[in-house]
Amino acid sequence: xxxxxRIFCPALIxxxxxxxxxxxxxxxxxxxxxxxxxVKSGSNGTYQIMPMAQRSVDKLIDLVQRNMQLAGGQxxxxxILTPTGLWKRTGRLEGDISEFYMVRDxxxxxxxxxxxxxxxxxxxxxxxxxxxxxxxxxxxxQIGPKFRDELKTRFGLMRAKEFLMKDMYSxxxxxxxxRETYAIVSVAYNRLFQQLEVPFVKVNAATGMMGxxxxxxxxxxxxxxxxxxxxxxxxxxxxxxxxxxxQADSCPSCKSRDLKDVRGVEVAHxxxxxxxxxxxxxxxxxxxxxxxxxLLMGCFGIGITRVIAAALEVLSTDQELHWPMLVAPYDxxxxxxxxxxxxxxxxxxxxxxLLLNVGELCGHQELLHDDRKELTIGKRLxxxxxxxxxxxxxxxxxxVQQDAPKLEVHLSRxxxxxxxxxxxxKLVAEHSHYKKSLLKGSFQPDxxxxxxQSVGHQL
Amino acid sequence: xxxxxRIFCPALIxxxxxxxxxxxxxxxxxxxxxxxxxVKSGSNGTYQIMPMAQRSVDKLIDLVQRNMQLAGGQxxxxxILTPTGLWKRTGRLEGDISEFYMVRDxxxxxxxxxxxxxxxxxxxxxxxxxxxxxxxxxxxxQIGPKFRDELKTRFGLMRAKEFLMKDMYSxxxxxxxxRETYAIVSVAYNRLFQQLEVPFVKVNAATGMMGxxxxxxxxxxxxxxxxxxxxxxxxxxxxxxxxxxxQADSCPSCKSRDLKDVRGVEVAHxxxxxxxxxxxxxxxxxxxxxxxxxLLMGCFGIGITRVIAAALEVLSTDQELHWPMLVAPYDxxxxxxxxxxxxxxxxxxxxxxLLLNVGELCGHQELLHDDRKELTIGKRLxxxxxxxxxxxxxxxxxxVQQDAPKLEVHLSRxxxxxxxxxxxxKLVAEHSHYKKSLLKGSFQPDxxxxxxQSVGHQL
Numbered sequence: 001x002x003x004x005x006r007i008f009c010p011a012l013i014x015x016x017x018x019x020x021x022x023x024x025x026x027x028x029x030x031x032x033x034x035x036x037x038x039v040k041s042g043s044n045g046t047y048q049i050m051p052m053a054q055r056s057v058d059k060l061i062d063l064v065q066r067n068m069q070l071a072g073g074q075x076x077x078x079x080i081l082t083p084t085g086l087w088k089r090t091g092r093l094e095g096d097i098s099e100f101y102m103v104r105d106x107x108x109x110x111x112x113x114x115x116x117x118x119x120x121x122x123x124x125x126x127x128x129x130x131x132x133x134x135x136x137x138x139x140x141x142q143i144g145p146k147f148r149d150e151l152k153t154r155f156g157l158m159r160a161k162e163f164l165m166k167d168m169y170s171x172x173x174x175x176x177x178x179r180e181t182y183a184i185v186s187v188a189y190n191r192l193f194q195q196l197e198v199p200f201v202k203v204n205a206a207t208g209m210m211g212x213x214x215x216x217x218x219x220x221x222x223x224x225x226x227x228x229x230x231x232x233x234x235x236x237x238x239x240x241x242x243x244x245x246x247q248a249d250s251c252p253s254c255k256s257r258d259l260k261d262v263r264g265v266e267v268a269h270x271x272x273x274x275x276x277x278x279x280x281x282x283x284x285x286x287x288x289x290x291x292x293x294x295l296l297m298g299c300f301g302i303g304i305t306r307v308i309a310a311a312l313e314v315l316s317t318d319q320e321l322h323w324p325m326l327v328a329p330y331d332x333x334x335x336x337x338x339x340x341x342x343x344x345x346x347x348x349x350x351x352x353x354l355l356l357n358v359g360e361l362c363g364h365q366e367l368l369h370d371d372r373k374e375l376t377i378g379k380r381l382x383x384x385x386x387x388x389x390x391x392x393x394x395x396x397x398x399x400v401q402q403d404a405p406k407l408e409v410h411l412s413r414x415x416x417x418x419x420x421x422x423x424x425x426k427l428v429a430e431h432s433h434y435k436k437s438l439l440k441g442s443f444q445p446d447x448x449x450x451x452x453q454s455v456g457h458q459l
Numbered sequence: 460x461x462x463x464x465r466i467f468c469p470a471l472i473x474x475x476x477x478x479x480x481x482x483x484x485x486x487x488x489x490x491x492x493x494x495x496x497x498v499k500s501g502s503n504g505t506y507q508i509m510p511m512a513q514r515s516v517d518k519l520i521d522l523v524q525r526n527m528q529l530a531g532g533q534x535x536x537x538x539i540l541t542p543t544g545l546w547k548r549t550g551r552l553e554g555d556i557s558e559f560y561m562v563r564d565x566x567x568x569x570x571x572x573x574x575x576x577x578x579x580x581x582x583x584x585x586x587x588x589x590x591x592x593x594x595x596x597x598x599x600x601q602i603g604p605k606f607r608d609e610l611k612t613r614f615g616l617m618r619a620k621e622f623l624m625k626d627m628y629s630x631x632x633x634x635x636x637x638r639e640t641y642a643i644v645s646v647a648y649n650r651l652f653q654q655l656e657v658p659f660v661k662v663n664a665a666t667g668m669m670g671x672x673x674x675x676x677x678x679x680x681x682x683x684x685x686x687x688x689x690x691x692x693x694x695x696x697x698x699x700x701x702x703x704x705x706q707a708d709s710c711p712s713c714k715s716r717d718l719k720d721v722r723g724v725e726v727a728h729x730x731x732x733x734x735x736x737x738x739x740x741x742x743x744x745x746x747x748x749x750x751x752x753x754l755l756m757g758c759f760g761i762g763i764t765r766v767i768a769a770a771l772e773v774l775s776t777d778q779e780l781h782w783p784m785l786v787a788p789y790d791x792x793x794x795x796x797x798x799x800x801x802x803x804x805x806x807x808x809x810x811x812x813l814l815l816n817v818g819e820l821c822g823h824q825e826l827l828h829d830d831r832k833e834l835t836i837g838k839r840l841x842x843x844x845x846x847x848x849x850x851x852x853x854x855x856x857x858x859v860q861q862d863a864p865k866l867e868v869h870l871s872r873x874x875x876x877x878x879x880x881x882x883x884x885k886l887v888a889e890h891s892h893y894k895k896s897l898l899k900g901s902f903q904p905d906x907x908x909x910x911x912q913s914v915g916h917q918l
Contacts, residue, residue: 008533008535040583042537042538042579042583043540043570044566048583050535051534054533054534055534057536074467076507076508077508077513079501079505079507080604081502081505082502101562102562103560105608105620106610113562113572120501134464135467140467145539147539147540149565161564
C-alpha cells in the first residue's frame with residue numbers, strides 16, 4: 001500500500017504575480033502534470049519524471065512489452081552512442097543534421113546520441129551475416145531514451161529533446177514475409193491502442209527521412225496536434241495531409257468530397273523499409289539455396305512518454321487529469337477522516353477494514369491511502385480528483401451514521417455515488433476485473449483493425 | 460514457453476586462424492558471453508545486449524527495484540543530459556574531465572551525458588526548496604544508462620563506456636537521520652547481494668570525487684578485479700587498500716598482522732555525502748521551527764550490467780556460464796529427441812507432458828524448450844550446459860525404455876541425475892520454491908549484515 005504522505009509529488013506553486021513565459025504550459029496535460037508535481041521541467045526541453053508519473057510510465061512499458069512479445073518480439077539493448085560512420089554509409093547525415101546531438105570520445109571518434117537505431121541494429125545484424133533463413137523472421141525491440149535537438153520543444157513530454165521510445169526492427173527473407181511481419185506488428189499496435197481506450201486514428205503516412213515504401217502513423221486527435229489529418233466522413237479513410245495534399249478535395253478511397261481536417265498527435269509510426277539500411281550496411285542471410293541475400297526490414301516506433309502526455313491531453317479536462325485505466329498511477333485512492341474530527345475514531349475502524357479489503361481486491365500496490373489526516377477531507381478529495389485516480393473512496397462523517405453508513409465513491413469524470421462497504425468493494429472488484437479483461441485483450445478485437453474512430457488504408 | 464529455434468543468440472564463430480587482439484576477451488565471462496551470442500561488442504567500449512542476456516538484466520532490475528522499494532525508495536527518471544553549469548557549481552568540472560562525454564545543443568549550451576546524477580537530483584530538489592521536514596526522509600532512485608569515456612575499457616560489461624546503473628539519492632533533515640537512511644539502504648544492499656548468492660565483501664572506501672564522509676564498497680572477489688582489498692584473516696575486517704595504505708601491515712580493527720590481499724570488482728558503492736551538493740545548489744527544507752536548513756544527502760549506486768558480468772566471472776568455469784539463480788535467463792531447459800531417431804515418436808509424448816507440467820510449475824516464461832530437433836541431443840546439451848541453465852532435462856532414448864523410463868537431468872556444475880518424470884518435476888518444483896524463498900528474503904538475514912565471506916567496518 002502506498003501512503004500519500006510519503007510520496008514525492010512536488011506541486012509547483014506558481015506565485016500569484018509570476019510572469020509565465022508564453023512558450024510554457026501551452027497544453028492542459030503539461031499544465032496539470034507540472035502543477036500537480038508529476039513531471040518537472042529540467043533544462044530546456046528535458047523532463048524529470050516524478051514517482052507518480054513514473055508508475056504510469058512503467059505500466060505503459062509493461063503493456064507495450066506484453067504486446068511486443070505477442071508479436072514475436074525479442075527484447076535487446078543497443079547503445080545510445082552510435083558511431084556517425086554508420087549513418088554516413090546510409091546517407092542519413094547528408095541532409096539537415098541540426099536535430100542530432102553529436103559527441104566525440106577522447107580519441108576524437110564521433111557518435112550520435114541516437115535519435116533512432118536503424119543503422120545500429122542493421123550493423124549488428126551485418127556482423128552476424130549471413131544468418132540462416134531458419135532464424136527469420138526476426139523482430140528485435142528495445143525501450144529506452146532517444147535524443148532529438150528540436151528547434152522548438154512543445155507541450156512538455158509531447159515533444160521533448162530527450163524522450164522514451166519503444167523501437168522494434170524486423171528482418172525478413174522477402175517482401176512478402178516482411179509485409180506479413182508488418183501486418184502482425186500492426187495488429188499488436190491496434191490491440192495496444194485499444195487497450196489504452198483513447199480514440200486513435202491510423203493513417204497513411206509519408207516515409208520521409210526513414211525511407212521505405214509503406215508507412216502508417218497512429219494519431220491521437222487533439223487541437224494541440226502538430227499534424228493535419230484528412231478524414232473522409234463517408235468511408236472512414238484517413239491520411240496525413242502531407243501524403244494527400246495533391247488530392248486534398250476528394251477522398252482517394254471513395255472519391256467523396258466529404259473530407260474534414262483534424263489535428264493529430266503522432267504517437268506511433270510503422271515503416272516497411274525494404275533494403276534501405278540492410279543493403280548499404282551489408283546485412284544478409286543465407287537463403288534456402290545457401291546463397292547470401294539482402295535482409296528486408298521494417299521498423300516500428302511508439303513514443304512511450306508521448307503516448308502518456310497525449311492520452312492525458314485527450315482525456316483530461318482543464319481541471320482534472322483523466323488516465324487511460326491501464327496506466328493510471330493507482331487504481332484506488334482511499335481518503336480517511338480528518339484528525340480530531342468527531343467521526344475520527346469510528347471512521348478509522350471502517351477505513352482500516354476498507355483498506356485491507358481493497359488492497360486484497362486490486363493489489364496492495366494499486367491502492368493509494370491518503371493518510372494526511374492533518375488535511376481536511378475536502379482538500380484531499382480535490383487533489384485526488386485533480387490527480388485523476390479512477391476510484392476515490394471517502395470515509396467521512398456519513399460512514400459512521402447510525403442507521404445507514406455510507407462511503408462516498410467518486411469515479412472519473414465527476415460521477416459520485418453513496419455506497420455501503422460491500423457495494424464499494426464490489427465496485428473495486430469490477431474495476432480490477434475489467435482491467436484484467438483489458439490486459440488479456442478479451443474484448444472483441446476488430447476484424448479490420450479499426451475499433452477506433454476511423455482507420456486508414458489497409459496494406 | 461520460449462523456443463530455442465526462435466531466440467536470437469548470435470554465437471560468434473571465431474575463424475580458426477583469426478588474430479584475436481590482446482586487448483579483447485581477457486575475462487572468461489566476457490569470452491563466454493560473446494562466444495555464446497549473449498552480448499555483442501558495439502563500438503569501442505559499448506555493448507549490445509542480446510535477448511537471452513536481456514532477460515537476465517531485466518530480472519536483476521526487478522530484484523534491485525524490489526529491494527529499493529523495501530528501503531522506502533521511490534522511482535523517478537532524470538534526463539541523461541545534465542547542464543554542465545550545475546557541475547561547475549559543485550566544483551566537479553575542475554579536475555580531470557577526460558572521462559566525461561560533453562555535448563552542445565543547437566544554442567551552444569553544454570551538457571554532460573551524465574556519469575552520475577548528484578547535481579541533477581539536487582538541483583531538482585532545490586527548485587522545490589524549501590520542502591517541509593514532513594516530506595523527509597526522501598529516497599529517490601532511477602535505473603538507466605550512464606556514460607564514462609574510460610581510458611581503458613575492460614572485460615566487456617564489467618567496465619564499459621556506456622553501462623546500466625541503479626542510482627539512489629537520499630535527503631534527510633540531520634546527520635543522524637542521514638545515517639539511519641544509510642543503514643537502511645545498506646541492509647537492502649546486503650539483502651540483494653545475499654539473494655544473488657555470490658560471495659561479496661563490503662569494505663571501507665575512499666570517498667574520492669564523490670565527496671562526503673562515509674563510504675562503503677561492495678566487491679565480488681575475482682582475479683580480474685581492479686581494486687586491491689586487504690582482508691584480515693583474524694577478525695574479518697576488510698578495506699580497500701587505497702584507504703588503508705598507511706596501515707598496510709596491521710589490521711586497523713584488531714591489530715593482527717594477518718592481512719591478505721585479494722582482488723575485487725566493485726559492484727556497488729554507498730556514500731554519506733553531507734551537504735557537498737545541497738549547499739552549493741541550495742537544496743533546503745523547512746525545519747520544525749519553520750526555518751530553512753540545508754538537506755543532508757547520501758547516494759547509493761549499483762552497477763546493474765557490472766553485477767551480472769562480475770557474478771558470471773566469479774561463478775562460471777572456463778567452459779560454462781553459471782548464473783546467480785535469480786537472474787538466470789531461464790530456470791529450466793528441456794531438450795527433446797532428435798528428428799528421425801528411433802525413440803522420437805514415443806519420446807515426444809513424454810516431452811509434451813513434461814513441457815506442460817514444467818511450465819505450470821516454474822512459469823511458462825521460465826521454460827526454454829530446445830526444439831531444434833535437427834540437432835543431436837549431444838550438441839544441444841553441450842550448448843545448454845555452456846549457457847548455464849540451472850536445470851536441463853533431456854528426453855532421450857532412456858525416456859522410452861520399457862521397464863524404467865528415465866529422464867536425464869543436468870544441474871549446474873556438472874551434476875547429472877537419472878530420474879523418472881515425477882522425480883524430475885519434484886526437482887523443478889523445489890527449484891521454484893527455493894527461488895520464491897530467496898525472493899521473499901525468507902532466508903535468515905545476518906544480524907551483522909555479513910553472511911558473506913567477510914564484512915567491513917560497521918557504521
